[in-house]
Amino acid sequence: xxxxxxVSKKFDDLTLLKDFNISFEKNKITCxxxxxxxxxxxxxNIVAGIVPVDKGCVEGVDSSLFSYVFQEPRLLKWYSxxxxxxxxxxxxxxxxxxAEIINSYLKMVELSQYKNYKIDALSGGMAQxxxxxxxxxxxxxxxxxxxxxxxxxxxxxxxxISLFIKMWTKSQRTVLFITHDVEEAVNLSHVIYIxxxxxxxxxxxxxxxxxxxxxxxxxxxxxxx
Amino acid sequence: MMNSIxxxxxxxxxxxxxxxxxEILSLIIGQEIYLxxxxxxFSALLNLLTSKDTYITIFFSTYRTxxxxxxxxxxGIFLGIMSGIYKPMYDLxxxxxxxxxxxxxxxIIIIAIMWFKDTNVPIFVAFLMCFPIIWTNTVSGIRSTDxxxxxxxxxYKIKRIRVIKSVYFNSSLPxxxxxxxxxxxxxxxxxSAAEVLSLPKYSIGRFLYDxxxxxxxxxxxxxxxxxxxxxxxxxxxxxxxFKFGDKYD
Numbered sequence: 475x476x477x478x479x480x481v482s483k484k485f486d487d488l489t490l491l492k493d494f495n496i497s498f499e500k501n502k503i504t505c506x507x508x509x510x511x512x513x514x515x516x517x518x519n520i521v522a523g524i525v526p527v528d529k530g531c532v533e534g535v536d537s538s539l540f541s542y543v544f545q546e547p548r549l550l551k552w553y554s555x556x557x558x559x560x561x562x563x564x565x566x567x568x569x570x571x572x573a574e575i576i577n578s579y580l581k582m583v584e585l586s587q588y589k590n591y592k593i594d595a596l597s598g599g600m601a602q603x604x605x606x607x608x609x610x611x612x613x614x615x616x617x618x619x620x621x622x623x624x625x626x627x628x629x630x631x632x633x634x635i636s637l638f639i640k641m642w643t644k645s646q647r648t649v650l651f652i653t654h655d656v657e658e659a660v661n662l663s664h665v666i667y668i669x670x671x672x673x674x675x676x677x678x679x680x681x682x683x684x685x686x687x688x689x690x691x692x693x694x695x696x697x698x699x
Numbered sequence: 700m701m702n703s704i705x706x707x708x709x710x711x712x713x714x715x716x717x718x719x720x721x722e723i724l725s726l727i728i729g730q731e732i733y734l735x736x737x738x739x740x741f742s743a744l745l746n747l748l749t750s751k752d753t754y755i756t757i758f759f760s761t762y763r764t765x766x767x768x769x770x771x772x773x774x775g776i777f778l779g780i781m782s783g784i785y786k787p788m789y790d791l792x793x794x795x796x797x798x799x800x801x802x803x804x805x806x807i808i809i810i811a812i813m814w815f816k817d818t819n820v821p822i823f824v825a826f827l828m829c830f831p832i833i834w835t836n837t838v839s840g841i842r843s844t845d846x847x848x849x850x851x852x853x854x855y856k857i858k859r860i861r862v863i864k865s866v867y868f869n870s871s872l873p874x875x876x877x878x879x880x881x882x883x884x885x886x887x888x889x890x891s892a893a894e895v896l897s898l899p900k901y902s903i904g905r906f907l908y909d910x911x912x913x914x915x916x917x918x919x920x921x922x923x924x925x926x927x928x929x930x931x932x933x934x935x936x937x938x939x940x941f942k943f944g945d946k947y948d
Binding site for chain 1: 767847848850853854855856857858861866869872941
């Protein structure tokens, strides 16, 4: 269990978080649902240790490794798809092991035949798949997904979502999933936090089970927010 | 194909036009000392090209230019990367670079003559003139590095040295390359200038100096044409080298 306990965070004069508490269950997909600019990314960055807190503490992340799927692919455009994944694994595995891991994940995202293409030569959707493969190939305990499907068209988005589910099922880990898309939230998450206001509040915590009744109910709650 | 032939034909015509202007001007002036005719300059050039000494001279002047250029690349890129990443390093070096950029070349040449052997003076001067350009470009390149990529490296706990090599260096590469191209051009100019004052045995500068002393103005023009051609040639080689590097890195 990862816990943020009484966390406060200010950016200049803007108080984003004040005595904020939230918890994430291990090996579950937890969704942070809320409007843009609310501070969802800041919570994720605090968990990942990129953003320091002004007050409070984060529990349950000691010696954890993180991987991240950002809104944009954030790949090194001078490297190939293969080299981009290799880049994050180099300090961790020996070359043989690396090759095996990279090839299997590139296969999973159906990019095997593009593995030697420079990122510039790939489409936006392909690049985002490389980014997803990188996040899963990395032996992280916690995976943060910050609106990774934003800006993709419907077809690509549903492909990416099914790829994500496939990969997560194979290699389960704690996922923080940030979105303000109702469909994504309901279809991917186990737990949904509805976040609002400034400083940020947890307005509601919803547990998703797989009955369609429950899903419809949650959808209507999310839509009304 | 047809287009490129036409373009080259146009280029040739333009060059011919300017040589014609030169010819007409020299006819109007009518004195070789002020402005030799293209014919006199090119026959002096042909003359030079038949002498073995010319090639030895070109070799040594090229060695000095490239020597200074090479040193400024090594130091400029290394210190530029460090200064781009670490602000205190930048603050420390910046005043020195500003001074280096504003000191007249002649002051540096004269002081260098006091310090070094004649053949090394042009190398040192070329280094001092090229280094600030490459340093400045490298610093801007490093600063243009996408913060988002650096954040990604932080999340994936990439070692610092690999971040510098794979992210910072590659982001700044286009800036470094542009800096190297302009530094090389300046390198040729200041090397010849430094040679004129320090007079190493085999040097284009010494020939330039002699042309002045003996009022051998067509020779001056011929050597100038050689310097300009060398400068063009090495710029082209540098660009081919960059292209090659892009393909096979």
